[in-house]
Amino acid sequence: NYRIGMASNYLRHGESIANFSSGAGKISRINAVTLGESPASEENDLVLPSDEFCRQALIPNPQKYLEMYKRSVEDPAGFWSDIASEFYWKQKWGQPVFSENFDVRNGPIDIQWFKGGVTNICYNCVDRNVESGNADKIAIYWEGNEPGFQDSLTYSQLLQRVCQLANYLKDVGVKKGDAVIIYLPMLMELPIAMLACARIGAVHSVVFAGFSADSLAQRIMDCKPKVVITCNAVKRGSKTIQLKDIVDTALAESSKNSISIDLCLTYENQCAMKRGDTKWQDGRDVWWQDVVPKYPTSCMVEWVDAEDPLFLLYTSGSTGKPKGVLHTTGGYMVYTATTFKYAFDYKPSDVYWCTADCGWITGHSYVTYGPMLNGATVVVYEGAPNYPHPGRCWDIVDKFNVTIFYTAPTLVRSLMRDGDQYVTRYSRKSLRVLGSVGEPINPSAWRWFFNVVGDSRCPISDTWWQTETGGFMITPLPGAWPQKPGSATFPFFGVQPVIVDDKGIEIDGACSGYLCVKNSWPGAFRTLYGDHERYETTYFKPFPGYYFSGDGCTRDKDGYYWLTGRVDDVINVSGHRIGTAEVESALVSHPQCAEAAVVGFEHEVKGQGIYAFVTLVEGVPYSEELRKSLILTVREQIGAFAAPDKIHWAPGLPKTRSGKIMRRILRKIAARQLDELGDTSTLAEPNVVDQLIALADC
Numbered sequence: 001n002y003r004i005g006m007a008s009n010y011l012r013h014g015e016s017i018a019n020f021s022s023g024a025g026k027i028s029r030i031n032a033v034t035l036g037e038s039p040a041s042e043e044n045d046l047v048l049p050s051d052e053f054c055r056q057a058l059i060p061n062p063q064k065y066l067e068m069y070k071r072s073v074e075d076p077a078g079f080w081s082d083i084a085s086e087f088y089w090k091q092k093w094g095q096p097v098f099s100e101n102f103d104v105r106n107g108p109i110d111i112q113w114f115k116g117g118v119t120n121i122c123y124n125c126v127d128r129n130v131e132s133g134n135a136d137k138i139a140i141y142w143e144g145n146e147p148g149f150q151d152s153l154t155y156s157q158l159l160q161r162v163c164q165l166a167n168y169l170k171d172v173g174v175k176k177g178d179a180v181i182i183y184l185p186m187l188m189e190l191p192i193a194m195l196a197c198a199r200i201g202a203v204h205s206v207v208f209a210g211f212s213a214d215s216l217a218q219r220i221m222d223c224k225p226k227v228v229i230t231c232n233a234v235k236r237g238s239k240t241i242q243l244k245d246i247v248d249t250a251l252a253e254s255s256k257n258s259i260s261i262d263l264c265l266t267y268e269n270q271c272a273m274k275r276g277d278t279k280w281q282d283g284r285d286v287w288w289q290d291v292v293p294k295y296p297t298s299c300m301v302e303w304v305d306a307e308d309p310l311f312l313l314y315t316s317g318s319t320g321k322p323k324g325v326l327h328t329t330g331g332y333m334v335y336t337a338t339t340f341k342y343a344f345d346y347k348p349s350d351v352y353w354c355t356a357d358c359g360w361i362t363g364h365s366y367v368t369y370g371p372m373l374n375g376a377t378v379v380v381y382e383g384a385p386n387y388p389h390p391g392r393c394w395d396i397v398d399k400f401n402v403t404i405f406y407t408a409p410t411l412v413r414s415l416m417r418d419g420d421q422y423v424t425r426y427s428r429k430s431l432r433v434l435g436s437v438g439e440p441i442n443p444s445a446w447r448w449f450f451n452v453v454g455d456s457r458c459p460i461s462d463t464w465w466q467t468e469t470g471g472f473m474i475t476p477l478p479g480a481w482p483q484k485p486g487s488a489t490f491p492f493f494g495v496q497p498v499i500v501d502d503k504g505i506e507i508d509g510a511c512s513g514y515l516c517v518k519n520s521w522p523g524a525f526r527t528l529y530g531d532h533e534r535y536e537t538t539y540f541k542p543f544p545g546y547y548f549s550g551d552g553c554t555r556d557k558d559g560y561y562w563l564t565g566r567v568d569d570v571i572n573v574s575g576h577r578i579g580t581a582e583v584e585s586a587l588v589s590h591p592q593c594a595e596a597a598v599v600g601f602e603h604e605v606k607g608q609g610i611y612a613f614v615t616l617v618e619g620v621p622y623s624e625e626l627r628k629s630l631i632l633t634v635r636e637q638i639g640a641f642a643a644p645d646k647i648h649w650a651p652g653l654p655k656t657r658s659g660k661i662m663r664r665i666l667r668k669i670a671a672r673q674l675d676e677l678g679d680t681s682t683l684a685e686p687n688v689v690d691q692l693i694a695l696a697d698c
């Protein structure tokens with residue numbers, strides 16, 4: 001079993017890792033910048049892997065990690081080529097294996113991996129498994145929202161389904177390089193649609209089915225897809241959501257802006273709604289079940305270059321317009337497969353369940369591509385994790401004998417609140433590795449996850465990464481070294497994280513600052529769709545020579561990394577990234593809202609909640625009704641997950657004389673840290689602060 005001990009008791013591996021990753025012998029500047037809380041007492045808590053786990057682990061000790069890590073940074077071309085060779089390439093990549101310009105001062109940022117290599121990620125995810133003896137292995141166990149609804153597909157059945165859809169898409173004119181928008185809930189058809197696009201070289205853009213019609217329209221207008229794939233409706237918990245209606249509105253909106261979509265392929269999700277009840281536009285709308293099953297179950301693969309685009313995924317940034325993060329094929333394939341394998345200590349007998357939706361990057365890299373590239377059995381769950389009761393997750397774990405369970409801290413915290421009894425009534429003995437993603441996991445939630453869910457037996461991989469990084473960047477490798485509750489531990493192979501101060505100077509040793517990366521890795525995004533300049537400005541110009549993550553980070557005396565949250569205008573609500581500017585622009589579109597400023601505040605379950613300061617149009621009185629209508633506006637324009645938790649009436653906002661809103665002050669008011677407001681003398685009108693405080697609980 002694991003032991004929780006103090007760092008001072010731990011001499012075996014700690015020193016070598018600490019020395020290695022914090023730059024042995026260099027002078028440390030401690031706490032040159034302090035961005036977040038210091039992990040003070042937590043950094044001494046060590047959770048040691050059991051000998052039993054280590055014995056079977058892929059990376060069984062720090063020495064093995066160090067040996068592989070060293071090679072990965074000293075000889076990245078050799079390290080990654082060896083791994084890439086395990087996949088099928090129609091034609092091998094050329095030389096050099098990778099090329100990069102990572103420094104804006106030397107010209108445009110340019111990252112290429114395995115250029116000249118010809119492959120197909122769908123082939124490697126599906127056909128390769130079928131051909132290597134895994135044809136009858138379960139690829140997907142599907143569990144519906146309603147208990148009792150389930151389905152499964154073997155790898156060979158998956159191949160057939162993917163091929164039918166791929167043939168259909170080709171037949172309706174989708175070609176290599178064309179965009180396809182997928183707006184589906186967690187049905188098996190979602191990964192099938194992603195794989196079918198990849199098979200024919202089309203670029204998929206999955207839009208999370210919780211996004212509103214406006215957000216969907218915005219994405220449709222940006223990437224101009226040939227086809228939109230959706231379903232009529234979905235049940236989430238006890239609610240039925242009519243997705244097709246949302247798509248109809250989005251398509252009407254985009255055609256007003258001269259982007260008209262000729263084909264909306266609609267899956268009939270019978271568990272949620274019957275065909276007859278679905279609104280229909282003849283000529284444009286086609287039922288999936290009427291056409292796709294008629295197509296042949298085999299389909300030639302479209303071979304693509306390693307640097308051909310695989311998908312676009314929109315994510316929030318610090319301006320109102322979402323960014324289309326573009327990933328290409330070869331490097332992403334090699335990177336997601338490798339990170340999945342090592343961070344979860346994956347073995348062919350595992351049953352893997354990631355609770356993320358394919359509408360987010362986690363669902364791309366670690367529901368679909370990473371696991372399937374390893375031939376894994378993946379659980380796909382359609383519903384809400386606490387429906388119809390807070391024990392549903394463990395019911396599913398027991399039912400499919402899930403061995404690896406990967407989720408978000410927000411779910412851990414909410415289940416923790418519901419009480420241990422919902423967990424302990426299930427066996428969970430199949431579990432062996434747990435994972436966390438999306439936001440920093442607070443040590444108390446970590447301990448509950450570890451002790452209660454994992455029976456103090458399963459290591460937790462707290463994986464730090466981003467839509468932009470494609471795959472894990474800083475993550476535990478279970479069995480390799482002791483864990484510290486709340487720390488993402490050490491960098492993955494090939495990743496060289498650095499912490500810089502606000503002048504962009506790299507800091508060594510134990511320190512806090514901005515987290516950057518100093519070299520490219522195969523899974524890195526290559527650009528923002530249609531806006532390479534914004535790509536450079538956002539990620540490469542803040543600290544020239546580095547990729548800037550937007551996160552704050554602390555490195556402790558043992559070299560462990562502790563993520564402390566976003567340092568830009570992005571907030572992380574239940575692991576979902578939301579730009580404050582997006583919420584603000586939704587609020588100000590309300591006819592009675594004159595101005596809005598949005599900040600994050602600490603939220604017990606969601607990690608961060610959305611706190612909106614709203615100034616109304618002159619003469620409009622505050623009312624409960626108006627509060628609701630403002631929140632509804634955000635739900636309609638972005639999606640329910642972005643609805644503000646708190647509306648704070650603001651007769652005025654604290655601004656500098658040059659008109660800049662001082663968010664620092666707003667954050668303090670939102671946190672009710674009223675004695676920490678700091679210097680307000682530079683404000684144009686210092687008395688607005690008193691007015692705001694007076695209205696704090698109205």
Ligand code: 6R9
Pocket residue numbers: 315360361362436437438439440441462463464465466467468488549550551563564565566572575576577
């Ligand atoms: C994968 C994903 C990325 C942002 C990232 C950071 C936060 C993600 C984290 C974490 C601390 C972790 N984040 N994982 N913070 N520890 N293990 O979530 O991608 O939606 O693009 O969000 O999420 O702030 O910058 P994405």
